[in-house]
Amino acid sequence: MNNQELSPAVGALLVGEGQGEPPRLELRELRCAVAAWPALFLPPGGCTAVAGPSGSGKSRLLRAIADLDPSEGEVRLDGASREAFTGHAWRARVIYLAADSAWWSDRVGDHLAVVEPSVLAPLGFEADVADWSVRRLSTGERSRLALARALALQPRVLLLDEPTANLDAATTEAVETVTEQQRRQGLSLVWVTHDQEQVRRMAAQRFVIRDGVAEEIDS
Numbered sequence: 133m134n135n136q137e138l139s140p141a142v143g144a145l146l147v148g149e150g151q152g153e154p155p156r157l158e159l160r161e162l163r164c165a166v167a168a169w170p171a172l173f174l175p176p177g178g179c180t181a182v183a184g185p186s187g188s189g190k191s192r193l194l195r196a197i198a199d200l201d202p203s204e205g206e207v208r209l210d211g212a213s214r215e216a217f218t219g220h221a222w223r224a225r226v227i228y229l230a231a232d233s234a235w236w237s238d239r240v241g242d243h244l245a246v247v248e249p250s251v252l253a254p255l256g257f258e259a260d261v262a263d264w265s266v267r268r269l270s271t272g273e274r275s276r277l278a279l280a281r282a283l284a285l286q287p288r289v290l291l292l293d294e295p296t297a298n299l300d301a302a303t304t305e306a307v308e309t310v311t312e313q314q315r316r317q318g319l320s321l322v323w324v325t326h327d328q329e330q331v332r333r334m335a336a337q338r339f340v341i342r343d344g345v346a347e348e349i350d351s
């Protein structure tokens with residue numbers, strides 16, 4: 133088989149293999165109950181966008197990568213197989229950020245591993261947000277604080293499920309700025325969005341789920 137016969141994703145995978153450094157996140161033949169992702173090569177600091185019709189399996193695939201749902205296939209982090217991690221250790225490094233975040237205590241600060249002003253301030257919060265009640269949060273505040281909560285755990289990969297769907301333009305920009313900052317420090321992102329302008333701004337790689345299969349499309 134020559135390189136022209138390879139899908140773009142598999143081609144990138146082979147290029148990455150040749151460079152010696154393992155990808156931050158690598159998928160081979162990942163399959164969950166409703167969809168499959170044949171190949172993904174995501175470098176440190178990289179961002180892959182995922183689109184597809186409602187119900188096509190975007191959330192389920194992200195949950196499968198995070199090991200929140202059962203799946204088959206190979207998932208690697210910095211070259212290490214997911215099987216080498218406990219579920220808890222994997223999910224601390226590969227965090228799934230749901231579109232509708234769950235909160236288990238009424239005090240915001242109880243959810244933050246650290247109160248990090250350099251993350252909270254660009255998202256529009258001061259450190260006293262730790263004392264806020266979760267019940268008072270608007271939808272957009274919940275989304276932004278869920279992002280801050282995830283970043284406080286210093287993940288290696290963040291799986292973002294429509295993180296700006298409920299946000300206005302200014303707040304969307306704040307989320308993109310914070311995630312860009314984190315990418316410069318090596319955080320890798322898989323970003324589900326229907327916003328094509330956002331895809332152009334954020335992602336070098338793009339996948340679309342067609343007939344239950346994530347296919348790479350030209351960037």
Ligand SMILES: Nc1ncnc2c1ncn2[C@@H]1O[C@H](COP(=O)(O)OP(=O)(O)OP(=O)(O)O)[C@@H](O)[C@H]1O
Nearest residue numbers: 165166184185186187188189190191192193231341
């Ligand atoms: N726990 C579950 N058990 C069985 N089927 C499920 C479960 N969760 C989701 N599904 C189904 O799997 C399919 C894919 O759902 P998923 O939430 O991944 O879609 P999506 O592409 O993220 O859609 P949207 O853009 O509307 O959020 C849907 O048909 C959904 O009804």
